[in-house]
Amino acid sequence: MSIYRDLGKDFDEWFDWIVKEAEVYDYGRYPVKGMGVWLPYGFKIRKNVVELMRNLLDATGHEEVLLPLLIPDSILAKESEHVRGFEDQVYWVTHGGLTPLDVKLALRPTSETPLSYLESLWIKSYKQLPKKYYQFVSVFRYETAATRAMIRVREVSTFKEAHTLHSTFEDSERQVAEAVEIYSTFFRELGIPFVISKRPEWDKFPGAIYTIAYDTLMPDGRTLQIGTVHNLGRSFTIAFNVWIHMPDGTMDYGWQTSYGISERVVASLLSVHGDSTGLRLPFKYAPIQVVVVPIPTGPDEVRREVLNLCAKVLEELRAGGTRSLVDDREDMTPGDKFYYWERRGVPLRLEVGPREVQSKTVTVVRRDNRARISVKLEELTEAIKAVGSDYDNAIKSEATEAFSRHVVRARSLEEAGSLIEGNIVEVPWCGRVSCAMEMELKVGGRALGTPLKILDSDIGELKCAYCGDRARTFMRYSKRY
Amino acid sequence: MSIYRDLGKDFDEWFDWIVKEAEVYDYGRYPVKGMGVWLPYGFKIRKNVVELMRNLLDATGHEEVLLPLLIPDSILAKESEHVRGFEDQVYWVTHGGLTPLDVKLALRPTSETPLSYLESLWIKSYKQLPKKYYQFVSVFRYETAATRAMIRVREVSTFKEAHTLHSTFEDSERQVAEAVEIYSTFFRELGIPFVISKRPEWDKFPGAIYTIAYDTLMPDGRTLQIGTVHNLGRSFTIAFNVWIHMPDGTMDYGWQTSYGISERVVASLLSVHGDSTGLRLPFKYAPIQVVVVPIPTGPDEVRREVLNLCAKVLEELRAGGTRSLVDDREDMTPGDKFYYWERRGVPLRLEVGPREVQSKTVTVVRRDNRARISVKLEELTEAIKAVGSDYDNAIKSEATEAFSRHVVRARSLEEAGSLIEGNIVEVPWCGRVSCAMEMELKVGGRALGTPLKILDSDIGELKCAYCGDRARTFMRYSKRY
Numbered sequence: 001m002s003i004y005r006d007l008g009k010d011f012d013e014w015f016d017w018i019v020k021e022a023e024v025y026d027y028g029r030y031p032v033k034g035m036g037v038w039l040p041y042g043f044k045i046r047k048n049v050v051e052l053m054r055n056l057l058d059a060t061g062h063e064e065v066l067l068p069l070l071i072p073d074s075i076l077a078k079e080s081e082h083v084r085g086f087e088d089q090v091y092w093v094t095h096g097g098l099t100p101l102d103v104k105l106a107l108r109p110t111s112e113t114p115l116s117y118l119e120s121l122w123i124k125s126y127k128q129l130p131k132k133y134y135q136f137v138s139v140f141r142y143e144t145a146a147t148r149a150m151i152r153v154r155e156v157s158t159f160k161e162a163h164t165l166h167s168t169f170e171d172s173e174r175q176v177a178e179a180v181e182i183y184s185t186f187f188r189e190l191g192i193p194f195v196i197s198k199r200p201e202w203d204k205f206p207g208a209i210y211t212i213a214y215d216t217l218m219p220d221g222r223t224l225q226i227g228t229v230h231n232l233g234r235s236f237t238i239a240f241n242v243w244i245h246m247p248d249g250t251m252d253y254g255w256q257t258s259y260g261i262s263e264r265v266v267a268s269l270l271s272v273h274g275d276s277t278g279l280r281l282p283f284k285y286a287p288i289q290v291v292v293v294p295i296p297t298g299p300d301e302v303r304r305e306v307l308n309l310c311a312k313v314l315e316e317l318r319a320g321g322t323r324s325l326v327d328d329r330e331d332m333t334p335g336d337k338f339y340y341w342e343r344r345g346v347p348l349r350l351e352v353g354p355r356e357v358q359s360k361t362v363t364v365v366r367r368d369n370r371a372r373i374s375v376k377l378e379e380l381t382e383a384i385k386a387v388g389s390d391y392d393n394a395i396k397s398e399a400t401e402a403f404s405r406h407v408v409r410a411r412s413l414e415e416a417g418s419l420i421e422g423n424i425v426e427v428p429w430c431g432r433v434s435c436a437m438e439m440e441l442k443v444g445g446r447a448l449g450t451p452l453k454i455l456d457s458d459i460g461e462l463k464c465a466y467c468g469d470r471a472r473t474f475m476r477y478s479k480r481y
Numbered sequence: 482m483s484i485y486r487d488l489g490k491d492f493d494e495w496f497d498w499i500v501k502e503a504e505v506y507d508y509g510r511y512p513v514k515g516m517g518v519w520l521p522y523g524f525k526i527r528k529n530v531v532e533l534m535r536n537l538l539d540a541t542g543h544e545e546v547l548l549p550l551l552i553p554d555s556i557l558a559k560e561s562e563h564v565r566g567f568e569d570q571v572y573w574v575t576h577g578g579l580t581p582l583d584v585k586l587a588l589r590p591t592s593e594t595p596l597s598y599l600e601s602l603w604i605k606s607y608k609q610l611p612k613k614y615y616q617f618v619s620v621f622r623y624e625t626a627a628t629r630a631m632i633r634v635r636e637v638s639t640f641k642e643a644h645t646l647h648s649t650f651e652d653s654e655r656q657v658a659e660a661v662e663i664y665s666t667f668f669r670e671l672g673i674p675f676v677i678s679k680r681p682e683w684d685k686f687p688g689a690i691y692t693i694a695y696d697t698l699m700p701d702g703r704t705l706q707i708g709t710v711h712n713l714g715r716s717f718t719i720a721f722n723v724w725i726h727m728p729d730g731t732m733d734y735g736w737q738t739s740y741g742i743s744e745r746v747v748a749s750l751l752s753v754h755g756d757s758t759g760l761r762l763p764f765k766y767a768p769i770q771v772v773v774v775p776i777p778t779g780p781d782e783v784r785r786e787v788l789n790l791c792a793k794v795l796e797e798l799r800a801g802g803t804r805s806l807v808d809d810r811e812d813m814t815p816g817d818k819f820y821y822w823e824r825r826g827v828p829l830r831l832e833v834g835p836r837e838v839q840s841k842t843v844t845v846v847r848r849d850n851r852a853r854i855s856v857k858l859e860e861l862t863e864a865i866k867a868v869g870s871d872y873d874n875a876i877k878s879e880a881t882e883a884f885s886r887h888v889v890r891a892r893s894l895e896e897a898g899s900l901i902e903g904n905i906v907e908v909p910w911c912g913r914v915s916c917a918m919e920m921e922l923k924v925g926g927r928a929l930g931t932p933l934k935i936l937d938s939d940i941g942e943l944k945c946a947y948c949g950d951r952a953r954t955f956m957r958y959s960k961r962y
Contacts, residue, residue: 029602030595032551032586037599040544040614047545063521064528068636069550069588069619070513091551092576093588096623097569105513107550107574114511118518121510133521138550142577155549 001422002219004402008276011220015271019149022279022344024270027149034147034154041344044287046158046266050136052189052285053160053261056182062132062162067114069137070105075113079239082112085206089142107140112207112232112258115163116240123254125245126167130175134162150267151224151481158263165237165254167244172231172255176212179229179259180452183214186261187226191282191396192216192268193403194226195424197449197476200436205258209233215448215478216268217406221422223448223478226264232256270345272399279345280367280395283388290317290324290384291341292362295334295353305357313350313362313380320381322388342367347391348384368395409474413442413465416477420445424478428471430464436475439466445477482903483700485883489757492701496752500630503760503825505751508630515628515635522825525768527639527747531617533670533766534641534742537663543613543643548595550618551586556594560720563593566687570623588621593688593713593739596644597721604735606726607648611656615643631748632705632962639744646718646735648725653712653736657693660710660740661933664695667742668707672763672877673697673749674884675707676905678930678957681917686739690714696929696959697749698887702903704929704959707745713737751826753880760826761848761876764869771798771805771865772822773843776815776834786838794831794843794861801862803869823848828872829865849876890955894923894946897958901926905959909952911945917956920947926958 007014019025024042038046054064070093077083091107094100108114115133123131139159147153162179166172180196187194194214204211205228214227236242237253244254273280283289294310296303310326317324327337334351341349351363362380364373368391375383409426410416416425420443427439429450440447450473462471488495500506505523519527535545551574558564572588575581589595596614604612620640628634643660647653661677668675675695685692686709695708717723718734725735754761764770775791777784791807798805808818815832822830832844843861845854849872856864890907891897897906901924908920910931921928931954943952 026599026603029599030549031553031556031598032549035549035551037549038547040546043545043547046547064524065521066519066524066527066638068511068513068516068518068638069621070516070636072512075512088578090578091574091586093572094575095573097571099623105572117512118507118510122507140550142580155551157547157549 001221003217003221003406003422004219004272004399005275007219007274011218011271014219014274014276015267016149018270018274018278018343024266025149032154034143034152036149036153036157038157041287042266045269045281045285046263048285048287049190049265049269050158050160053186054136056186057132057134057162060132060178060182062134065133065135066137067108067111067118067135069108071108071114073104073106075117076106078113078117079207079236081235082207086110089144091140091142108137109139109141110159110258110260111135111137111161112163112236112256113240116236116242116256119165119237119254120240120242123165123242123244126247129167129244129254130164130171132162132164132175134160136160150263153263156262158266159260160262161258161260163256163258165242165256167246167254169233169255172233172257175257176229176231179257180212183227183229183259183261187214187216187265190265190269190285191392191399192226192265192272193400195407195448195476196452198452199449200447200475201433202437203447203449205230205232207232207235212452213449215424216272217403217424217478218268218271218481219274221406221479222481223424224264224268224481226268227259227261229259230257232258272403273395274345277339278343281345281347282395283347283392286345286347287323288325288341288344288346289322289388290348290350291337291346292317292324292326292350292352293334293337293341294326294328295351298354302354302357306352306354309357309362310352313352313377316380317384320384322381322384347388366391368398411462411465413439416443416465420477420479424448424476426451426474426476427465428459428462429473429475430467430469431472432464432467435464435466439475440477442466443477446480448476448478448480450475482702484698484702484887484903485700485753485880486756488700488755492699492752495700495755495757496748497630499751499755499759499824505747506630513635515624515633517630517634517638519638522768523747526750526762526766527744529766529768530671530746530750531639531641534667535617537667538613538615538643541613541659541663543615546614546616547618548589548592548599548616550589552589552595554585554587556598557587559594559598560688560717562716563688567591570625572621572623589618590620590622591640591739591741592616592618592642592644593717593737594721597717597723597737600646600718600735601721601723604646604723604725607728610648610725610735611645611652613643613645613656615641617641631744634744637743639747640741641743642739642741644737644739646723646737648727648735650714650736653714653738656738657710657712660738661693664708664710664740664742668695668697668746671746671750671766672873672880673707673746673753674881676888676929676957677933679933680930681928681956682914683918684928684930686711686713688713688716693933694930696905697753698884698905698959699749699752699962700755702887702960703962704905705745705749705962707749708740708742710740711738713739753884754876755826758820759824762826762828763876764828764873767826767828768804769806769822769825769827770803770869771829771831772818772827773798773805773807773831773833774815774818774822775807775809776832779835783835783838787833787835790838790843791833794833794858797858797861798865801865803862803865828869847872849879892943892946894920897924897946901958901960905929905957907932907955907957908946909940909943910954910956911948911950912953913945913948916945916947920956921958923947924958927961929957929959929961931956
């Protein structure tokens with residue numbers, strides 16, 4: 001099965017193959033389980049994704065900071081639900097050199113606890129609020145389950161965590177809405193389709209009032225959680241005494257939210273757009289947007305002209321702000337080069353041979369549909385931008401349309417069960433936890449949660465698929481990563 | 482004593498004060514010794530410094546990667562000199578959750594060992610060489626000495642480490658020269674004065690053939706090591722079997738170099754330019770280059786005009802690519818704002834009051850010498866660029882000239898001893914290790930090493946200050962951090 005398009009092999013196999021073959025991420029060879037290496041090409045993809053997120057956060061008043069990696073036992077343990085949620089999967093530093101440390105130090109699994117501790121020192125008054133911090137860091141989870149490159153790792157090396165503080169619950173709710181807006185823009189920009197669900201009570205972040213999550217479908221039909229937004233309420237501000245002067249002269253605890261994404265974004269970017277040949281990166285975020293491949297046939301003089309034209313084309317592309325290169329390797333055929341750059345997902349290929357020299361054109365080949373377009377030299381920069389933008393729209397709609405076909409509604413548990421492979425199945429639900437849990441068992445998938453907004457007209461006369469009472473919303477189920 | 486300019490207090494006190502007061506780095510309050518927090522303003526300074534280094538490395542064919550933080554015991558221990566150099570100061574992870582790990586994992590103190598291990602998998606042929614990798618990461622040293630914000634920390638959170646691999650020793654030597662060139666450009670750009678010394682044999686990086694180091698003088702007259710370049714020879718390629726197909730068909734071990742900088746660069750950037758009021762950041766690298774301060778006096782209408790003009794000026798500055806803001810806080814006097822932004826080292830202040838509205842000018846005040854210049858509105862963008870560039874040249878020359886006065890030569894050990902406080906003292910030396918070590922004891926400073934290039938005419942008839950034999954070079958001594 002492949003949700004988006006034929007991958008020529010199983011998704012698992014495809015993913016391991018392309019991550020290695022396109023030199024994105026070296027996985028399974030580093031001598032610590034669950035820890036991989038970002039290779040130069042992968043690092044550039046990661047960098048563009050990180051920059052997009054940074055720009056969105058900076059534009060909305062978030063401030064980047066960098067906290068220490070190590071969290072003392074006493075700080076991590078301060079919020080009791082939180083520590084129960086993480087204690088099994090925390091790595092502990094116990095020695096400095098040969099000396100045992102006085103206090104065990106955790107490798108951060110996430111930073112609610114140290115940041116709340118710091119906020120108790122930094123924030124004194126409502127006048128300083130709202131405060132929105134973020135950082136890009138590594139976080140560590142001692143996962144006991146089987147690991148997968150970028151998808152389930154023990155060192156999450158591209159964790160963006162935002163943490164905000166507010167003087168009222170209403171303002172924290174407004175912040176949750178802003179975070180949802182930011183993440184929606186982010187995933188849309190990358191063409192990664194998603195549903196947003198309010199996670200069930202029993203699956204929220206340890207310490208949160210509620211958790212909103214973004215899930216995409218991987219090509220094998222399983223959902224992958226690619227972002228979460230938590231309203232933390234006052235769990236941490238009470239535990240850490242984040243005690244604030246309020247406008248009315250009283251003192252009270254602040255309200256917090258936090259939200260995060262990880263390299264799963266990169267994993268899904270690769271997966272939702274890729275095909276059997278390899279990656280297909282969005283033009284806007286590809287490390288290399290255009291590769292120029294010379295096709296030097298004929299006498300030496302003609303070959304020289306071909307290479308000259310390539311150099312000229314490259315200069316013009318770069319002057320126009322397009323990330324480009326000429327592949328002038330001499331020990332490879334043009335065909336091998338085509339395949340090499342297609343695998344790496346470069347959106348546009350320019351072919352330059354004797355014919356192009358003569359006609360003063362270049363041939364542009366799109367990575368998605370391999371359409372060939374002849375472009376006059378004097379129109380090159382504009383044409384590339386236009387084709388690049390068409391290409392982006394095409395691969396994004398392709399992903400979104402395929403995804404939509406796999407978000408389906410079922411009226412009965414039997415129907416839901418028959419749809420659960422490869423789909424996100426929405427089942428009418430009365431709102432009782434017991435019904436949702438029973439349905440989970442029957443449907444054979446796991447509960448993702450409920451849509452953020454439901455119109456009465458969406459529900460109509462639907463009944464809870466378990467108890468038959470009037471439905472209030474839908475519970476979503478899927479096979480989950 | 483203050484090498485550069487009066488700081489109004491001891492350097493130690495000044496540094497702790499300004500790092501806190503300008504909200505650069507929160508130190509000494511995080512509940513793990515030797516670990517600090519980059520605050521939003523400090524993070525922006527750090528970001529500009531990091532970007533400068535990244536640009537220099539990318540432009541010279543270096544590729545950014547990201548390796549795991551954790552290094553298994555067996556990998557770290559593979560090169561024997563190296564592990565002896567680090568074993569006392571490595572943090573060890575011993576548990577995942579409550580489970581003891583099979584293998585102890587070190588928090589990376591530096592990445593020669595894991596990268597050499599990976600190179601043994603990645604690099605097969607001389608055709609792939611030279612290979613130049615770098616990463617920006619945190620490294621950890623369990624320092625037992627007293628710690629200082631950014632200067633001596635247990636989590637070095639802004640470590641740039643570059644690692645290169647070559648097929649010949651000659652090529653590794655060429656790489657050392659390139660690294661020296663890159664670092665020299667980097668420090669010159671930031672106006673951080675330095676000497677480059679080949680460190681003495683007994684003070685080189687564990688595993689290296691030799692170490693070249695950059696030292697600057699802090700205002701208290703002690704030297705701070707701000708960058709190092711190592712020729713690693715084949716210590717690690719032999720230990721890790723980085724075994725390469727050579728052009729002549731044979732197989733042989735590769736040659737390596739590595740070079741690093743840390744947040745000490747930021748510490749020295751703040752220290753060499755600062756004054757008793759606070760920071761003075763270079764215009765080119767300041768997070769905020771220009772602050773516009775409205776001086777709204779008189780009737781409401783005039784006040785409105787002043788604020789309108791401020792908004793117009795801001796728009797124009799930003800359109801011209803200048804990082805600017807208007808400080809329109811209502812609960813602060815203009816004078817308090819002046820001081821607030823001076824402390825933070827903003828290079829230029831624009832004052833806009835009723836007089837400026839009337840004359841269609843703005844008043845530009847330089848942070849370094851407080852010179853006031855009146856600029857016509859229509860010339861604003863150009864004028865700001867010109868003044869910014871003058872300001873940069875001024876603060877850079879100031880630092881360089883002050884520094885040069887403190888690099889001095891002594892002919893005798895007595896003279897060297899009398900100069901050692903507050904200076905880098907160059908003492909003629911015959912080249913014998915025993916002489917250099919004896920001199921170190923007598924001079925009362927520590928040996929920094931020898932200049933990279935020495936002309937015969939520099940030496941002339943000079944004699945080794947210890948044994949009286951003919952001098953071959955100078956050994957540099959200083960009080961070191």
